[in-house]
Amino acid sequence: MPSHSGRQVPALDDPAFRLEVQSFLNGLPDLLVDASDPLDATRRYRSALFEAGLAALDYPVEYGGRGLDRRYVEAFRQEASGRMPREIGHVYGIGVDMCLPTIRDHGDAALKERFLRSGLSGEEVWCQLYSEPGAGSDLAGLTTRAVRDGDEWVVTGQKVWTSGAQHSDLGILLARTDWEAPKHRGISMLVLPMRQPGVEVRPLRQMTGVAQFNEVFMDGARIPANWVVGNPGDGWRMAVALLAHERSSIGAGGGRQPIPTDRLIELARHHARTSDPLVRQELADLHIGTRIIRWLNQRDDIHPSITKLWRSRQGRAAAAVAARLAFPGGPAWVGASAGDSEPDGFEDPDGSHWAYGVLDACAHSLGGGTDEIQSNTLGERVLGLPREPAVDRDIPFNQVPGMNG
Ligand SMILES: Cc1cc2nc3c(=O)[nH]c(=O)nc-3n(C[C@H](O)[C@H](O)[C@H](O)COP(=O)(O)OP(=O)(O)OC[C@H]3O[C@@H](n4cnc5c(N)ncnc54)[C@H](O)[C@@H]3O)c2cc1C
Incomplete structure (x- = not known):
């Protein structure tokens, strides 16, 4: 184990x-x-x-x-x-916390030379081109294809839920490069230049009212032949390495934050609810959760799905308390104006950020892999439980029904 x-x-x-x-x-x-x-x-x-x-x-x-x-x-x-x-x-979070450490650990010298300094200094913004309409939790079922054409890869396919693609110069892309290999073994990790004619980014408006993520369509998009992280066909191992960075970063407080407990205490005061025993109990639970997450992050060699799950639960619990305290203002909220920035913080007890925070909390348990997938990962990799049954793991991908390449 x-x-x-x-x-x-x-x-x-x-x-x-x-x-x-x-x-x-x-x-x-x-x-x-x-x-x-x-x-x-x-x-x-x-x-x-x-x-x-x-x-x-x-x-x-x-x-x-x-x-x-x-x-x-x-x-x-x-x-x-x-x-x-x-x-x-957080526009640099995907590059700095996820893509660049993966290139640092697994890229060759030319990739490190080309991407690390420019990414770390903020010259280039990155996005993560993993999820597809038919491949989210089942990420290894992805069907975006990359085909070698001389000195380049040519990419065709669609990604979805791509955070920050509208600002990005580069995308870390998972694409299928071998359709005869089994599902996990025909994938490569490539670096896609986002600003080119073969790449189209379309914003998706969330229920919060803002559009932070996108659909990305690739139609004949071009990538230099050597912009492969690891070796061609080794993309699943690279993908897992990047996901570990993603989960640690989310667990440690990167990206979306749970509504802070001290702001919820202020909200309870504003609504004269600090004597309500149930509210007091909920606030105490949230305080304990904040402390536990902080202590977990001070530990080394802890599986990143553990902190990711704690943060996700804390985010949803804090949002549920906020919704109960802020009612009935929340449901009447009309949504943020167009664009991709959040409304102002939680200082104003009547401000629109409360409704935003409540609606946005659903994303805690989705982005970076759902809670169920974190639990599966912990069961298999930490507890040593049997792997989930799968009928398509060991056969050539083009023999999986509907995936004939
Ligand atoms: C705010 C946000 C930002 C995101 N940013 C990005 C990004 O930048 N780049 C990117 O590539 N993706 C991004 N995603 C996508 C995210 O990774 C996926 O939404 C997530 O992996 C789930 O995939 P899905 O949406 O296709 O849901 P599905 O995989 O269809 O899952 C639907 C439900 O079924 C459950 N389920 C599925 N399989 C299993 C199983 N084997 N065992 C138990 N339960 C299961 C899931 O837990 C979930 O509840 C983002 C998502 C959000 C919400």
């Missing part, structure tokens, strides 16, 4: 590093004072972080990193907790 015992990450005893981080954080208000919009603010932040040598603490020095260990990453997170200006968004 694999070891996921969860050792505590040792605390960092390096006051000079902590001062360095604090000094960088102190400069953020001035850096962002005249940012034109959240995208501009996020770009400025990323570029300044890189210039300060704080963007890639655990990356090799030759790619703009500092070559430090995980204690420094954790110390940065501790220092930055609660101090990030609200206008800084």
Whole structure:
């Protein structure tokens, strides 16, 4: 059985590093004072972080990193907790937290040279081209195809739920390159240049009213032949490696946040509900959940699905409490205006963010793999339970009914 015992990450005893981080954080208000919009603010932040040598603490020095260990990453997170200006968004999260670590760990020297520095410094934005209309939880059933044509791959197919594709320069793409190999063995991981005629991005409006994710149509899109992460046909192993980064990042607080408990306490005060024993109990449970997630993240070698599941449950529980406290204002909310940015934060007890947060909470248990899939993963990989039965795992993919290539 694999070891996921969860050792505590040792605390960092390096006051000079902590001062360095604090000094960088102190400069953020001035850096962002005249940012034109959240995208501009996020770009400025990323570029300044890189210039300060704080963007890639655990990356090799030759790619703009500092070559430090995980204690420094954790110390940065501790220092930055609660101090990030609200206008800084998540547009770089998929690149920095998921695609770039996968390239760092599995890409060849040419890929690292081409993509790491530009991604870490914020010159290029990435998206994740995994899910398809017929392949979400069953990701290995994907049917987007990439065919070699001289010095290039030619890609045809459709992706869906692609967060941030509208801002992206590059996409980490899973495509089928061998239809005769079994399902998991004919997939390759490629890097797709998003800004080309063969790629069309169409926004999808969510029930929150904003359009943060998209459909992506590829029709004869072109990729240089050597932009393959790992080897052709080894894409499933790469995909799993990237998903582990995704789940750790979500578990550790990347991307969408559960509604903070202190904001819910304020909301309860505003509605004169702090003496209600049920509300008090729910708020105490949420406080405990926040602490547990924080402690889980201080552990090393813990399976990322554990923290991902905790965050997802916390996100939904916090939204349910918010809905009960904010009623009846929530259902009357008319939705955010067009665009892809969230409404303002949870400071105003009558603000529109409450309804946004309640509706958006469904996404906690979907993005990055559903709760059921995390539980399956834990059952199989951590508890050593038998694999889920599958009739299509070991036969050539083009012999699976309906997949004749
Ligand atoms: C906010 C958000 C952002 C996203 N961003 C991206 C992105 O950037 N890039 C990307 O590629 N994808 C993205 N996704 C897609 C996400 O990864 C998929 O929605 C998710 O993997 C589920 O796939 P599906 O939607 O096709 O649901 P399905 O796979 O059709 O699942 C439907 C239901 O069946 C259950 N189910 C399915 N199979 C099993 C099983 N074997 N055992 C038990 N239960 C099962 C699921 O848990 C779920 O409840 C995003 C999704 C959301 C909500």
